[in-house]
Amino acid sequence: MEENGDRTFWEYLTYVSENHSPLDFVLIWDHIDRFLWGTVLTLEITFLALLLGGMLSIPLAIARAYKHPWLNSPIWCFTYFFRGTPLLVQTYLIYYGLAQFDAVRESFLWDPILSSAWWCALIAFTLNTAAYTTEFLRGSIETTPQGEIEAARACGMSPGIAMRRIILPNAFRRALPAYSNEVIFMLHSSVVLSTITLQDILGAGRWLNGRYYLAYEGFITAMVFYMILVFLISRGFKWWEKHWLAHLRQREAEPESGSGKVAV
Amino acid sequence: MNLKTTGLALAALAMMSFGAHAEPLRVGVEGAYPPFSWKEADGTLKGFDIDFAHEVCKRLDRECVLVEQEWDGMIPALLAKKFDTIIASMSITEERQKKVDFTVPYYNTPAGIVARENPGFEATAEGLAGKRLGVQRATTHQCAAEKLFPDAELVLYASQEEVWQDLAAGRLDAQLSDSLQGLEGFLNVDMGKGFAFLGDTFNDEECHGSGAGFAVRKGEEDLRDALSDTIKAIREDGTYKQINDKYFEIDVYGS
Structure with a gap:
C-alpha cells in the first residue's frame, strides 16, 4: 500500500517534470552521476594543471624578475604567447594540430601521451596557467620592499636563503588575491575539455542535451555545478588570505592585556 | 542618415507586403557532413541536403535562407524559431518526435x-x-x-x-x-x-528510426504537409534522381 502510493507519487512527479515543468528535473536527477563524474574530471585536470603550472612558474618568475641574461627573453616570449592566445586555440593546436603530423604520430610521445585527450588538455592547461602565474609572481617578487632584502642580508643570509625564506614567501602572500582569480579563471576555462571529447561537467550537460534533444537542462545543471565550485573555491581563498595575510590586516580590536602580542 | 534608414525600412516593408511570394523559408542545415552537406573554402554550402533544400524552396515559391547550426543544438534552435525547418539528414525517431514533427522520409540509408x-x-x-x-x-x-x-x-x-x-x-x-x-x-x-x-x-x-526527414515545430501541420508533398513530387518527376546521381552511385531513397 505504502509502496504503491510512493510509486504513484514518483510517477506523478515524473509526469509533471516531463510535461509541465520548465526543466525536466527528474531526468536531470536520473543522470546526476554523469555530472558528478564530470566534476571529478573537471577538478582533476584543473587542479593538476594549477599544481604543475604553479611549480613551473616559480623558477620562470625568478628568472624574469632578475632579468636573467639568457632566459629572460625566451620566457617573455612563452608568457606572451600563452597569455595572448585563447586557451581553446592552444588546446586545439595540441589535440588536433599535432595529430596531423606523421612524425608526431609515430614518435614515442604519441601512444601514452599525445594520443590521449586527457594528456593534451593537461599540457595545454598547465602551460597556460604557468604563463599567467609567472607574470604576476614576477610582479610580486619585483615589488618586494627593499628593506626586507636588506634586513635579510644584514642577518647574514645568502641570496639563495633570502630568496627561500624572505622574498618568495612574501611574494606568495602578496600574489594570493590575484591567484584566487587565476584559479577561478582556470575552472571556467576548463569547459574547453568538453570540446576535445572529455566528459567534464559541461560534457555531461552536452551529453544530456544531445541524448534527449534538450536545450536547457544540461547547461543549467552544469551552470549550477560550476557555481557551487566557484563558491567553494572563493570561500577557501578567503580563509587562506585571512590566515596568511593576517599580519597585513587592520587590527579589529585592541589586544587583550597580557596576550603576549607585540605591536609591530 | 535617419531619413535614409527610414526609407530603407519602408522599402523593405513594401517589398515584403507586395512581393510575389510569402516570406523566406529559413532552413537549418549543418555543413559538416559531406556529401550531404559541407562548406566550401569560400563559405558556400554544398551537398545533397543543400540541393534538396533549394529544390524544395523553389517549388514552394519561397526564398531559401540557409541557417548553419551545430548539430547538437539543431532541435533546440528549431524550437527557438531560429529557422522553420531542418533539412540536415535528420533521422525520424520516436525520441525526436516527442519534440518535433517530421515530413515523410527523403532518404534512408543504414x-x-x-x-x-x-x-x-x-x-x-x-x-x-x-x-x-x-x-x-x-x-x-x-x-x-x-x-x-x-x-x-x-x-x-x-x-x-x-x-x-x-x-x-x-x-x-x-x-x-x-x-x-x-x-x-x-x-x-x-x-x-x-x-x-x-x-x-x-x-x-x-x-535509427525510419529514414531521414525534414523536421518542423509541432503544430505546424500546414508546413509539414506542404514539405511532404514536395518531397513526393521531387521523387516522382525524376528530379530526385538528378540530385541523387550527383553524389551517389546508388539510389539513397530506400524502399
Missing part, C-alpha cells in the same frame, strides 16, 4: 561501423567491449551505440568530421555513423585509406 582493415575484433557487443568507439553527439548513432555496444568506451564529438579526424589519427578503435556518409565522406577519400566497414551495415528501428 548505419555502419568503420575501423581499420582487419582490426582484430568484431562488430559485436563483445568485440567492441572496452574499445574506443566514436560517434557524433546527439545523433541516432549515439543512441544505437549506447544500446548495442554498452561496454564500448563511447567518445562523443560535436561533428562527424572530428570523428573521422580522430579515427584516422588512431585515437579511436572504431566509429559508428551513417554507412553512406562513411563511404563517401571518409572511405572514398584519402584520409580513409586503410580503413573499411567492420561487419554488415544495419538499422536499429528504435534508435
Whole structure:
C-alpha cells in the first residue's frame, strides 16, 4: 500500500517534470552521476594543471624578475604567447594540430601521451596557467620592499636563503588575491575539455542535451555545478588570505592585556 | 542618415507586403557532413541536403535562407524559431518526435561501423567491449551505440568530421555513423585509406528510426504537409534522381 502510493507519487512527479515543468528535473536527477563524474574530471585536470603550472612558474618568475641574461627573453616570449592566445586555440593546436603530423604520430610521445585527450588538455592547461602565474609572481617578487632584502642580508643570509625564506614567501602572500582569480579563471576555462571529447561537467550537460534533444537542462545543471565550485573555491581563498595575510590586516580590536602580542 | 534608414525600412516593408511570394523559408542545415552537406573554402554550402533544400524552396515559391547550426543544438534552435525547418539528414525517431514533427522520409540509408582493415575484433557487443568507439553527439548513432555496444568506451564529438579526424589519427578503435556518409565522406577519400566497414551495415528501428526527414515545430501541420508533398513530387518527376546521381552511385531513397 505504502509502496504503491510512493510509486504513484514518483510517477506523478515524473509526469509533471516531463510535461509541465520548465526543466525536466527528474531526468536531470536520473543522470546526476554523469555530472558528478564530470566534476571529478573537471577538478582533476584543473587542479593538476594549477599544481604543475604553479611549480613551473616559480623558477620562470625568478628568472624574469632578475632579468636573467639568457632566459629572460625566451620566457617573455612563452608568457606572451600563452597569455595572448585563447586557451581553446592552444588546446586545439595540441589535440588536433599535432595529430596531423606523421612524425608526431609515430614518435614515442604519441601512444601514452599525445594520443590521449586527457594528456593534451593537461599540457595545454598547465602551460597556460604557468604563463599567467609567472607574470604576476614576477610582479610580486619585483615589488618586494627593499628593506626586507636588506634586513635579510644584514642577518647574514645568502641570496639563495633570502630568496627561500624572505622574498618568495612574501611574494606568495602578496600574489594570493590575484591567484584566487587565476584559479577561478582556470575552472571556467576548463569547459574547453568538453570540446576535445572529455566528459567534464559541461560534457555531461552536452551529453544530456544531445541524448534527449534538450536545450536547457544540461547547461543549467552544469551552470549550477560550476557555481557551487566557484563558491567553494572563493570561500577557501578567503580563509587562506585571512590566515596568511593576517599580519597585513587592520587590527579589529585592541589586544587583550597580557596576550603576549607585540605591536609591530 | 535617419531619413535614409527610414526609407530603407519602408522599402523593405513594401517589398515584403507586395512581393510575389510569402516570406523566406529559413532552413537549418549543418555543413559538416559531406556529401550531404559541407562548406566550401569560400563559405558556400554544398551537398545533397543543400540541393534538396533549394529544390524544395523553389517549388514552394519561397526564398531559401540557409541557417548553419551545430548539430547538437539543431532541435533546440528549431524550437527557438531560429529557422522553420531542418533539412540536415535528420533521422525520424520516436525520441525526436516527442519534440518535433517530421515530413515523410527523403532518404534512408543504414548505419555502419568503420575501423581499420582487419582490426582484430568484431562488430559485436563483445568485440567492441572496452574499445574506443566514436560517434557524433546527439545523433541516432549515439543512441544505437549506447544500446548495442554498452561496454564500448563511447567518445562523443560535436561533428562527424572530428570523428573521422580522430579515427584516422588512431585515437579511436572504431566509429559508428551513417554507412553512406562513411563511404563517401571518409572511405572514398584519402584520409580513409586503410580503413573499411567492420561487419554488415544495419538499422536499429528504435534508435535509427525510419529514414531521414525534414523536421518542423509541432503544430505546424500546414508546413509539414506542404514539405511532404514536395518531397513526393521531387521523387516522382525524376528530379530526385538528378540530385541523387550527383553524389551517389546508388539510389539513397530506400524502399
